[in-house]
Amino acid sequence: MGTTVLIGMSDVIEPGLELQERQNRFVSQHFRRIFVQIYHVVQNVADAQDLTQEAFIKALQHQEQLKDENKAAHWLSRIATNTAIDFLRRSGRATFCELDEAPESHSESPEQILLRSEHREYLEDGLRLLSARERAALIMRDVEGLPADEVAERMNCSKATVRSHIANGRTKFRRYMERRKR
């Protein structure tokens, strides 16, 4: 998982610096974390990159909405989460991980790479059965390991709602796994 750099917007966009340079610094300091966060939800590199760009554009266009500068990272994460959820809703499809994009280790044999790719595809098939919000909540809780409170904050909803999304996500995913076992 990418490192979380809690950094205030004023630290990034200092007055006196050229605007473009300040924006570039802001992107540089956060893009990796935001990309990873979005990638976990959409599970596709190209889509995650597009959505990362979209999230940064939204954030920089509305930076006046950021009231507490200490929450810049959380604010950006929330924008990224909403952007990813909107994408899943819009597209109404799950995205496949291309074989050449699949996680790989140089020590793995081609058979191992293929097996791992198949296993990943199996997990992604399960994610497709979830709604956009169930999927995002499950990924943040069970893949990224965020506490439910933080998931609720990122998704801009109550903890009870997040628990409901997580419970539904786990139940649906487990049913899927059982069906595939048969």
Add this chain to the structure above:
Amino acid sequence: MRHPNQATLALHAGADLGPFRRWLTARHVARCTYCSQEVAGYTEMRELLPELAELPEISWNRMAAEIKANVRLGLEAGECVRSEMPLHHASLAGWRAVVAFASVLVLVGGCLVLERPAPQMVHTAETSVASAKDGVQLQAGDNRMLGLMNVGAQKAVYHFDAQGSMGSRYTDPETGSITINTVSYAQ
């Protein structure tokens, strides 16, 4: 024995229940084989999911450059759209002003038409013209009366108008002179 529902068991597997429900569920699961297996199933599933966190090999430097360039492009495009927005808004505002002005005119016109006093009917029921000896009498109401007497005149011609005046024209048979009289109520 009443079993917790699947949602509760799914949340219990991830330690996502509140303290009291967690305690209740744990107590039940410890004694119930079926629920214990269900929780184990959810736990097994949760252990698989972190595999989705693995990232493919990514050239971060290339991606950073692409993202920065595209963000810049997106922001500039947004600025272009924003700078065009006021014009668009201005023309919209102009149309709105025209429509509002026209609406006000219609309203005012409508009010004037509705408020214009209707012409009052002159009740002439109380006005009467009566012939009298050697002349005519015009009576309006109970108190006002006009009389036009032309003693000895022949072939006198009388005329009346709606404003309450009347007149007569006749020729004196003895002198041959023509006399014209007009009288009216004072306003």
